[in-house]
Amino acid sequence: MWRLELCAAAAFALILTATAPAMAQERCRLASAEPGAYLTGLDRHGNPLTADDTAMRLIDLRVSDIAAAETLIARERPAFRRLADAQPDRWGRLPVQALLDDGRPLAHVLIDAGLARVDPGPGSDLCDPALLVREARARAARRGIWAEPANRPLSAHDPDALAARAGENVIVEGRVVSVGERARATYLDFSRRWRGGFTVIIPEEIWRDLLERGIDADYLSGRRIRVRGVMLDWRGPAIELAIAAFIEDLETGPSP
Template identity: 85%
Template sequence: MRRLELCAAAVVALILTANAPAMAQERCRLASAEPGAHLTGLDRHGYPLTANGTAMRLVDLRVADIVAADALIARARPAYRVLAESQPDRWGRLPVQAILDDGRPLAEVLIDAGLATVDPGTGAMLCAPELLEREARARAQQRGIWADEDNRPLSARDTDRLAAREGEHVLVEGRVVSVGERARATYLDFSRRWRGGFTVIIPEEIWRDLLERGIDADYLSDRRIRVRGVMLDWRGPAIELAIAAFIENLETGSSP
């Protein structure tokens, strides 16, 4: 069974990992490193601490096990670099990427250990979409937080459990029953019930991005996918897609 899980994780096809736009690559460019710039730990909310007290956030991930991740960072004291083209978020936090002394990105280490999940936060894209595959492997092997069943992906059909997670960042898996394209948003429904079933809301600009890559209503209809985001109460449990890469194809066929 474990071999099957690992194989399934290995063949997860990410819809939007290839051919990243040049603009996205530019926005993920790192500024020059400052001498002595390193992280010293995490605060109680999972945000990085530095010797000079600069407010920061880690790019591409949400720390889930703050105690274990803080101990790792305090021990390793990884160097960090700020994204060159990014501005502080509304809380004044600068987006940073950190590297351990052995050259490994801190994001990969935390994801591999099951101490963090993939999440761009207030960013509009992932700088390292391959982290989704690493997270899938950690989840299949039940490392870190994935050993707890409550942290694993929820079924799109289990609406009671979904509703109980309102306000939380969750992963949901299921088969798309219908796709409704509207002027300001597109809706992926996972039930034939108009009210009460799980829905993914895709804002207009993200839907445009998907269409440009050949991912349309026909492609998504009747396809098993995984999505992630904050659970909302709309006409039932719902997630509003934050970035296009947060639709993952769970089919074994080829991706566009």
């Protein structure tokens, strides 16, 4: 089953990548490499450290096993490149991509090993949506953080277990029962109960983004998907979708 879901998620990631707005692709353009621009380690929050103490963050991911990731960075000393047109975030951090000597992105290595999870950070979209597929493979193989049951996906049809994780960043999987399009948001419900069931709240601008990529109510209704985000207490457990890429299709064909 998980092999089929990986194939479906991979195909969906390709759709998202191929249909990503030109503006997003431009936003992810890298600046020219700078001499001596290497990472030296990580701080206690998982942010990269450099020789000149410039505040930075790694794009597309959040380091989960800081000790193991720091050991890898200290050994490999990956070079980094800033995003060409990016401004510092609210914490003054510049977004960067790091590369190993053999050309592999550090993000690939950390995600593949289960040392980090996909997370573009507040107000950002993914530069590399295919990282979601790499993360799914690491999770299926129980690598790194994914060996811990608490980090694995939760069932969208177990509202009590979901409610117990309120305030946490989680991954949830399940079949969409209904889709409600409203003026300011679209709601994916995973239960026929008005209150108490799990709901995914999709803000208007993200719903427009999905529609532009060919993902509409008919496509999602009855489909098994994976979502991620902070668990809220709304009219039951809920996640407000942060970016379009945080909906992953877990099916290979039309829903039965």
